[in-house]
Amino acid sequence: MSQPVRNTLAELREIRALAKLTLGGYPWLLPQTEIRSLESPLDIDREVRAPQGIGAIALGGEWWPVYCLSGDLRLLPQPPDSRGICALLDNGADRFGLLCDQVETLAETPRLLALPACMGLPDSPIQALAPLDEGLGCVTDTEHLAALLATLAEGADGH
Amino acid sequence: MATENPMESTAWMLALDDRLRAAVGEHELIHLIEAPTLLDVPLSPHYCRRAILWNDRLLPAMDLAAWLGGREQPAQPARKLAGVVAYQPRMGAAEYGVLLLSDIPARTRVSDTQACKLPEQPTGWRDLAISCFLDAEIPVPILDLPFIFSGGLLATR
Numbered sequence: 001m002s003q004p005v006r007n008t009l010a011e012l013r014e015i016r017a018l019a020k021l022t023l024g025g026y027p028w029l030l031p032q033t034e035i036r037s038l039e040s041p042l043d044i045d046r047e048v049r050a051p052q053g054i055g056a057i058a059l060g061g062e063w064w065p066v067y068c069l070s071g072d073l074r075l076l077p078q079p080p081d082s083r084g085i086c087a088l089l090d091n092g093a094d095r096f097g098l099l100c101d102q103v104e105t106l107a108e109t110p111r112l113l114a115l116p117a118c119m120g121l122p123d124s125p126i127q128a129l130a131p132l133d134e135g136l137g138c139v140t141d142t143e144h145l146a147a148l149l150a151t152l153a154e155g156a157d158g159h
Numbered sequence: 160m161a162t163e164n165p166m167e168s169t170a171w172m173l174a175l176d177d178r179l180r181a182a183v184g185e186h187e188l189i190h191l192i193e194a195p196t197l198l199d200v201p202l203s204p205h206y207c208r209r210a211i212l213w214n215d216r217l218l219p220a221m222d223l224a225a226w227l228g229g230r231e232q233p234a235q236p237a238r239k240l241a242g243v244v245a246y247q248p249r250m251g252a253a254e255y256g257v258l259l260l261s262d263i264p265a266r267t268r269v270s271d272t273q274a275c276k277l278p279e280q281p282t283g284w285r286d287l288a289i290s291c292f293l294d295a296e297i298p299v300p301i302l303d304l305p306f307i308f309s310g311g312l313l314a315t316r
Contacts, residue, residue, distance in 0.1 A: 026201055072201035116210065116219035117310040118256070119203040126202060131212060136198045 024071030066097035094146035174262035246304035
């Protein structure tokens with residue numbers, strides 16, 4: 001799968017509202033428009049599984065595969081107890097659920113800073129960084145997460 | 160007959176850990192932060208997993224000892240200093256980065272007569288350094304900051 005194009009800082013600064021998805025203590029920031037809904041983990045059907053997913057949630061007559069990722073975006077086969085909410089992400093092309101510790105809307109768009117060139121591994125889904133009270137938030141989007149999930153699932157299947 | 164002194168310049172000697180030494184030019188080290196606040200950046204290379212907010216800029220904190228060792232080093236209480244360095248990329252204005260250090264840098268005078276070969280070990284010095292000089296019989300590589308901070312290390316291993 002080809003890697004999605006990294007947006008420029010100027011493009012990212014046009015995002016009106018960012019949502020903060022906390023994964024394993026790390027804040028990940030996504031465009032709020034890409035969060036279709038928030039669901040309870042109790043609604044995850046563990047019998048319906050996509051490769052490397054933990055189950056699926058039914059919404060709008062379709063199954064949405066649900067994944068659990070660590071703070072540094074490794075696939076977790078077993079969700080930690082802290083994961084209390086499932087964000088269903090939808091950008092029109094990619095649709096899946098992400099089990100999170102917390103999801104909240106940022107009242108103000110934080111200052112976005114470029115990821116330093118020496119920190120950007122080629123497949124990194126991080127498009128920018130944002131200083132928050134709890135550390136640096138990583139700005140990404142559904143497309144980059146979907147590409148990463150595809151790569152992770154491919155890697156897991158190959159071993 | 161008058162003799163000309165060999166060209167001399169000033170450098171900063173940097174302690175990358177308790178064993179590895181390197182140097183940068185006098186004007187390349189511009190600030191020292193004691194007990195820096197290091198901010199985690201997930202999915203970054205093992206030798207540059209943290210960043211520092213400094214003067215409204217986000218600077219990558221480079222652990223060159225970890226890069227030379229080829230693996231992430233455990234949390235190092237000894238690495239108590241952050242040296243802010245400035246470098247000139249090929250195009251554009253000066254840029255900044257941070258080198259994690261284990262001791263206060265020391266100034267030294269270096270002349271052309273001290274030039275020497277890079278140490279053979281660790282082998283990574285070939286990528287990090289532009290040249291080397293002898294200080295008290297010990298080779299001290301001079302760091303190639305534009306290469307290190309512009310992402311050059313990402314392609315080397």
